[in-house]
Amino acid sequence: MSxxxxxxxxxxxxxxxxxxxVRNASTTASAAGAVKEQASKVQSxxxxxxxxxxxxxxxxxxKVGSAASDAANATSENVGGMVGRAQGLVPQLTYYSRVGLxxxxxxxxxxxMAPPSVQTMQQYMQPAINALRHPASLLSRVSSEAANTSPQxxxxxxxxxxxxxxxxxxxxxxxxxxxxxxxxxxxxxKLVGYRAKEHGGEH
Numbered sequence: 001m002s003x004x005x006x007x008x009x010x011x012x013x014x015x016x017x018x019x020x021x022v023r024n025a026s027t028t029a030s031a032a033g034a035v036k037e038q039a040s041k042v043q044s045x046x047x048x049x050x051x052x053x054x055x056x057x058x059x060x061x062x063k064v065g066s067a068a069s070d071a072a073n074a075t076s077e078n079v080g081g082m083v084g085r086a087q088g089l090v091p092q093l094t095y096y097s098r099v100g101l102x103x104x105x106x107x108x109x110x111x112x113m114a115p116p117s118v119q120t121m122q123q124y125m126q127p128a129i130n131a132l133r134h135p136a137s138l139l140s141r142v143s144s145e146a147a148n149t150s151p152q153x154x155x156x157x158x159x160x161x162x163x164x165x166x167x168x169x170x171x172x173x174x175x176x177x178x179x180x181x182x183x184x185x186x187x188x189x190k191l192v193g194y195r196a197k198e199h200g201g202e203h
Contacts, residue, residue: 107175 107113116124130137185191
C-alpha cells in the first residue's frame with residue numbers, strides 16, 4: 001500500500017472518529033439536558049407537595065390550637081363559676097354555723113350539760129375492761145340482765161317515772177323532731193313537705 005493510500009485511510013478513520021465523538025457529545029449533551037429537565041420537574045413537584053403538606057399541617061395545628069384555647073376558656077369559666085358560687089356560700093355558712101354554735105351553747109347551758117369527769121369515764125369503762133378480761137362473766141351478766149328486763153319489770157319502771165323525767169323525755173323528743181325537720185328543709189331547700197301522688201285514673 002502506498003503512502004497516499006494509507007494517509008487517505010487514516011483521514012477517513014479520523015473523520016469517522018470525529019463524527020462519532022460529535023454524535024456522542026450531542027447525545028450526551030441531550031441526555032444531560034433531559035436529566036436536568038427531569039430533575040427540575042421532580043424538584044418542582046416535590047416543592048409543591050411540601051407546600052401542600054406544610055399548609056395542611058399549619059391549618060391542622062391552628063385548628064388544634066383553637067380547640068385547646070376554647071377548652072381552656074370553657075374550663076376557666078367553669079372554675080370561675082364554681083369559685084364564685086363557693087364564695088357566695090361562705091357568708092351563709094359562717095352565719096348559720098355561728099347560729100348553730102350559739103343554739104348549742106344555750107342548750108348545753110339550759111340542760112346543765114358538762115363533759116364527764118375522768119372518774120365517771122373510768123366507772124363506765126371498767127365493766128367493758130372486765131368483760132374483755134373475763135368473757136365468761138359477760139355471758140352470765142347478760143343472761144341475768146335479760147331476766148330483769150321482762151315486760152313486767154319494764155312496765156313497772158315506766159309507771160314509776162317522775163313528772164320531771166317525763167318532761168325531760170318530751171324535751172328530747174321535741175329536739176329530735178326539730179332537728180329532723182330542719183335537716184329535711186335544708187336537704188330539700190323547701191319549707192313545704194313532700195307532694196302527695198295523684199292517682200287520677202286509679203280507684
